[in-house]
């Protein structure tokens with residue numbers, strides 16, 4: 065097994081979850097209705113918790129730093145999240161659409177990892193399944209209702225979709241060594257995951273009255289997996305670690 | 317009859333108790349004296365309804381506004397453990413608002429109307445949330461001591477007479493115990509940590525002490541409500557009694573950590589068993605109530621912004637039945 | 646336009662005007678309410694927990710799951726529109742038990758005395 069590629073695979077998966085979980089958490093107490101505020105915050109917690117568990121695998125199995133150090137005290141260029149998750153929340157339209165696009169991707173990724181021969185990862189994939197099922201249910205419900213809501217809500221969701229589509233494709237940017245991992249049966253190729261993802265979301269978008277983009281004609285926003293990020297990641301990381309850097313040696 | 321229909325004509329209108337049907341009034345009082353709970357569709361004096369709405373609504377507002385001081389640090393919580401705990405804690409406070417608005421709604425005031433009264437400044441919320449959370453240590457002090465003070469209040473009110481409010485409070489109190497332990501652990505971690513951390517938590521405690529002393533309201537002599545609310549089990553304990561309970565439980569714990577309470581006069585009178593303390597500046601309390609606290613304006617502007625930004629979402633899914641439906645119980 | 650200098654970075658970024666904004670919710674803007682029933686584990690009953698505001702059954706369910714199932718053990722949740730719940734006004738008056746109805750309870754049926762009497766009679770013979 066190409067362990068360094070596997071480590072990178074785990075790291076990018078964790079980074080995606082941490083950063084999107086963080087973005088989700090920014091909505092806490094500011095949501096459009098109290099009930100939704102609670103639901104969205106739960107999903108933020110799920111994502112942050114999933115990230116923590118993945119960092120912990122890197123820590124215990126591969127000798128990486130403690131999850132807190134790894135997650136919060138890296139330089140911006142060392143993060144390998146996709147740029148999709150870094151973007152500011154914008155309005156609830158953008159946040160929901162990103163959540164929809166991301167969680168469907170996570171769902172197919174986790175399903176593919178359930179049979180991963182690297183057991184700690186397979187175990188986590190099974191463990192997270194229930195949470196991700198809910199996230200997808202939540203996302204599908206909202207996309208359906210707002211797409212089929214008013215002209216205003218439909219237009220807003222369509223705009224959000226069109227804006228986020230190139231970024232969403234960036235989720236499937238291959239990491240170095242992917243080919244080898246795929247050949248060894250450790251992971252499923254990003255290309256295959258993307259196909260599964262499209263097959264899952266296109267009918268939901270259609271039912272919501274939204275026009276699914278012609279995915280093949282879109283240029284994905286890539287670079288995140290190699291440490292190239294939008295202007296938004298560095299301030300996010302700085303903010304997340306503001307208290308921790310006061311003293312990195314102690315418990316807070 | 318289908319659920320959720322009752323809306324009184326004018327909730328804000330005052331109907332003096334002596335204008336109520338004396339027989340029903342007596343029956344009502346007898347039920348309360350016997351420890352029975354009053355349910356939404358039971359007969360109740362107008363004034364009972366009005367005061368309960370006011371009480372529960374303000375409690376609900378306090379929860380939703382109460383999410384903001386600690387929310388100040390939500391994006392900066394240090395490390396996974398704190399990040400997750402703070403998120404869950406603030407989420408619970410939002411959840412408490414949800415439960416309490418529902419309880420208040422059973423009395424006939426729609427949630428929209430309550431939110432509007434919050435946004436316009438007509439309806440109040442707990443003063444304590446008009447103070448800023450300047451450092452991370454503030455979140456620890458808030459989660460421990462403000463929640464502790466709130467728990468004293470909430471466990472007391474949970475023994476009140478209105479069923480839906482008691483049920484909401486039972487649930488809330490269960491969650492509050494997590495807040496209390498999370499807050500206590502956070503304070504203890506800082507207080508037993510480095511000099512810098514100790515200084516942070518001491519400084520936060522010093523700033524929060526005054527609002528904490530204000531939490532249970534002014535001394536009872538200057539309280540606006542009389543005994544009627546106590547007989548109806550709407551008000552379950554005097555402000556002073558709740559403050560004493562709080563001091564009794566928590567001052568020793570603060571001192572145990574070697575932290576200083578910024579009140580040289582604070583001591584327990586062993587003869588009376590009562591805590592004595594210096595004037596916690598009631599003038600400031602009244603000033604903040606009037607809207608002149610450090611964060612009153614920001615808190616309301618934040619809520620207004622949240623409601624305004626969420627409007628397109630809510631409007632997109634409105635059914636416009638023309639008939640307001642309120643929760644059953 | 647002057648904006649609020651907040652300690653909360655999220656609020657600071659939102660650049661809220663220092664001038665009070667007027668925001669008024671319309672009637673029904675918080676949608677209608679659904680009653681939530683929660684089943685703790687398989688074999689248990691669904692028990693009423695409270696309500697959620699929602700625009701549809703689907704969202705009511707989605708909300709109820711987190712508001713009433715995020716902490717307690719949960720097996721299943723039901724939601725139903727409050728407006729669909731039927732009851733009778735002041736129905737508690739219908740349930741005042743009449744003492745004569747004791748024949749519906751097991752305790753109403755006493756056999757021990759008869760058995761003892763029967764045994765005594767048998768012994769006498």
Ligand SMILES: [Fe+2]
Pocket residue numbers: 379408409412488492
């Ligand atoms: Fe609370």
Ligand SMILES: [Fe+2]
Pocket residue numbers: 382409462463466
């Ligand atoms: Fe609280």
Ligand SMILES: [Fe+2]
Pocket residue numbers: 409463492495
């Ligand atoms: Fe609390």
